[in-house]
Amino acid sequence: MRRFLLGFVQAAGLLTRIGSAAGALSLLLSLGLISYSVVARYVFNMPQTWVDELVGYLLVAVVMAAAADAQRVGEHISVDVLVERLPQGARKTVTAAGLAASAAVGGFLVSEGWAMVAFSRRVGEISTGHLEVPMFWPQLLVPVGGALLAVAALAGLARMAAGLVPFEPHESSADPEAGR
Amino acid sequence: MKLALILGGLVAVLLGGLPVFAALGLFAGGLLYGVEGKLVNVGELIFGKLNTYLLVAIPLFTLMANFMVRGKVVDDLYGATNALVRHLPGGLGVATVAACTVFAAISGSSVATAITVGAAAIPQMIRHGYNPRVAYGVVGGGGTLGILIPPSGPMVLFGIVSDTSIGALFIAGIVPGLLLAAIFALWCMADARFGRYRPAVLPRATVAEMMSALRKAFWSLALPVLVLGGMYLGVFTVTEAAAAGALAALIVAAVIYRNLTLRDIWESATAAARTSAMLFLILAAAALLGHVMTKMRIPAELVELVTRLGLNQIEFLLAVMAVIFVLGMFLETISIILITTPVVLPVLTALNIDPVWYGILLTVNLELALITPPVGMNLYTIKAITRAPMAEVILGVMPYVALLLAGLGLVLAFPQIALWLPATMMNLG
Numbered sequence: 001m002r003r004f005l006l007g008f009v010q011a012a013g014l015l016t017r018i019g020s021a022a023g024a025l026s027l028l029l030s031l032g033l034i035s036y037s038v039v040a041r042y043v044f045n046m047p048q049t050w051v052d053e054l055v056g057y058l059l060v061a062v063v064m065a066a067a068a069d070a071q072r073v074g075e076h077i078s079v080d081v082l083v084e085r086l087p088q089g090a091r092k093t094v095t096a097a098g099l100a101a102s103a104a105v106g107g108f109l110v111s112e113g114w115a116m117v118a119f120s121r122r123v124g125e126i127s128t129g130h131l132e133v134p135m136f137w138p139q140l141l142v143p144v145g146g147a148l149l150a151v152a153a154l155a156g157l158a159r160m161a162a163g164l165v166p167f168e169p170h171e172s173s174a175d176p177e178a179g180r
Numbered sequence: 181m182k183l184a185l186i187l188g189g190l191v192a193v194l195l196g197g198l199p200v201f202a203a204l205g206l207f208a209g210g211l212l213y214g215v216e217g218k219l220v221n222v223g224e225l226i227f228g229k230l231n232t233y234l235l236v237a238i239p240l241f242t243l244m245a246n247f248m249v250r251g252k253v254v255d256d257l258y259g260a261t262n263a264l265v266r267h268l269p270g271g272l273g274v275a276t277v278a279a280c281t282v283f284a285a286i287s288g289s290s291v292a293t294a295i296t297v298g299a300a301a302i303p304q305m306i307r308h309g310y311n312p313r314v315a316y317g318v319v320g321g322g323g324t325l326g327i328l329i330p331p332s333g334p335m336v337l338f339g340i341v342s343d344t345s346i347g348a349l350f351i352a353g354i355v356p357g358l359l360l361a362a363i364f365a366l367w368c369m370a371d372a373r374f375g376r377y378r379p380a381v382l383p384r385a386t387v388a389e390m391m392s393a394l395r396k397a398f399w400s401l402a403l404p405v406l407v408l409g410g411m412y413l414g415v416f417t418v419t420e421a422a423a424a425g426a427l428a429a430l431i432v433a434a435v436i437y438r439n440l441t442l443r444d445i446w447e448s449a450t451a452a453a454r455t456s457a458m459l460f461l462i463l464a465a466a467a468l469l470g471h472v473m474t475k476m477r478i479p480a481e482l483v484e485l486v487t488r489l490g491l492n493q494i495e496f497l498l499a500v501m502a503v504i505f506v507l508g509m510f511l512e513t514i515s516i517i518l519i520t521t522p523v524v525l526p527v528l529t530a531l532n533i534d535p536v537w538y539g540i541l542l543t544v545n546l547e548l549a550l551i552t553p554p555v556g557m558n559l560y561t562i563k564a565i566t567r568a569p570m571a572e573v574i575l576g577v578m579p580y581v582a583l584l585l586a587g588l589g590l591v592l593a594f595p596q597i598a599l600w601l602p603a604t605m606m607n608l609g
Binding site for chain 1: 194196205206219232446
């Protein structure tokens with residue numbers, strides 16, 4: 001059972017790291033695009049109006065792709081002033097409840113996000129900006145990010161069940177035993 | 181009554197220790213289900229809130245600060261302010277406030293300000309005979325300037341949620357920010373001169389030492405000028421200014437200082453992406469809560485209540501500031517902005533209260549939230565970097581709680597402190 005749990009943790013870690021890389025790339029791409037847009041406007045007198053629309057989608061990508069990684073390393077803030085005063089066992093229960101709640105929100109994002117994507121696809125919704133892309137493509141980021149978040153939160157529960165600390169240390173190796 | 185119940189329920193849920201985005205999201209989802217019996221268009225609401233060009237400024241400002249910290253561009257900042265003012269009574273405290281003020285114009289985050297300046301200033305102050313409590317206090321208090329002096333992450337959020345000009349908010353934060361910095365510096369001097377612990381006054385730096393320190397800190401001082409100057413001269417929008425700042429920080433740290441490797445750039449980007457994800461999931465959940473509260477007519481009922489009670493501007497603002505002060509003891513700044521703004525906004529319109537003025541009052545109050553126990557991000561930050569007992573940190577920041585309350589009172593009594601500069605600059609424009 002423990003091997004299965006650790007295998008799941010390892011697979012989830014890989015997925016969230018891929019998400020993290022996608023989030024970081026989206027952010028660096030936004031930086032490049034906005035810089036290019038400023039240079040094009042001032043130096044070449046060619047305003048790039050499509051950049052604003054694309055950068056908006058990239059922000060959704062940053063958030064939805066990196067949310068799972070923030071979950072993996074325990075970076076989502078919580079108010080722990082009361083929890084800190086609880087005995088060890090009760091604190092673990094609260095942590096597990098927090099992970100379950102994060103997984104539930106991830107599931108919620110999957111179901112609501114998928115409903116949005118399906119509707120958008122059915123009616124053939126096109127973006128109102130200059131890119132005129134089918135909206136379901138950027139909207140897909142919501143259910144995909146929700147699924148990643150849910151997987152990362154479930155991996156935290158799996159780590160606890162395997163006797164590890166719920167969150168991995170920052171920039172840790174792929175070793176699921178890290179942060180024990 | 182409904183509002184009190186919801187706020188009470190929300191605080192109770194948040195105090196349960198769940199991640200804020202999950203607690204807010206599940207609470208709002210549950211309320212929406214209770215009100216409508218179904219969840220409709222929630223996906224569109226979340227996607228729409230996140231797909232906002234203006235919001236990109238926040239991860240870019242975070243990225244800029246990460247580049248500067250990892251590239252050690254800001255390490256010389258404290259050295260420069262130290263060389264300029266160390267000969268004053270409480271000189272190292274004054275230097276710390278000055279370094280916080282400059283870093284505030286780079287980072288837009290109070291926690292980043294407290295970490296960066298605190299790591300250099302606290303050991304140095306303690307080494308020179310300052311009471312540790314005084315050192316914790318000045319970094320805790322000075323660090324809060326990070327969100328009042330532009331750029332400011334919370335101001336961007338407030339501007340977006342309330343549809344207020346972020347540029348006007350940034351400009352309006354300058355005078356109150358500098359005023360508070362001056363008040364903090366005067367307090368450091370008075371405390372060193374008349375307080376129980378009187379650290380020795382350090383010798384004045386020579387002109388050569390000052391010039392050398394300023395030369396070393398040139399780029400730390402130049403970047404805020406590029407970002408804020410570009411924005412105020414109308415060269416950049418807020419988002420473009422954030423991108424220009426991040427790009428300039430990258431070039432300075434990687435090319436001029438040669439302290440930023442490819443790995444550092446990548447880690448800066450992943451860290452900024454994680455911080456943004458954490459922040460914007462709360463934003464999305466709070467948007468859902470705002471949507472439910474609007475469905476429940478809570479903002480409209482608050483307007484009706486204020487009209488019925490015949491409250492004037494100051495009475496209403498005093499009541500709201502008192503509520504936010506109490507919320508600030510338990511909640512962090514982002515949740516407070518996102519929960520309270522949609523509720524308060526219609527009343528601001530009804531009472532003809534300038535949203536820029538309100539935004540500055542809110543930000544000063546959020547500075548208090550950062551250092552009022554039991555939940556204060558700057559308190560945690562100082563505890564983390566010094567390993568000092570929390571009680572010592574809390575006692576250290578108490579004078580700054582009083583000074584910030586005085587600052588809040590000043591901006592409330594004299595709105596021109598916040599509104600004069602934006603009005604002047606717009607007239608010039």
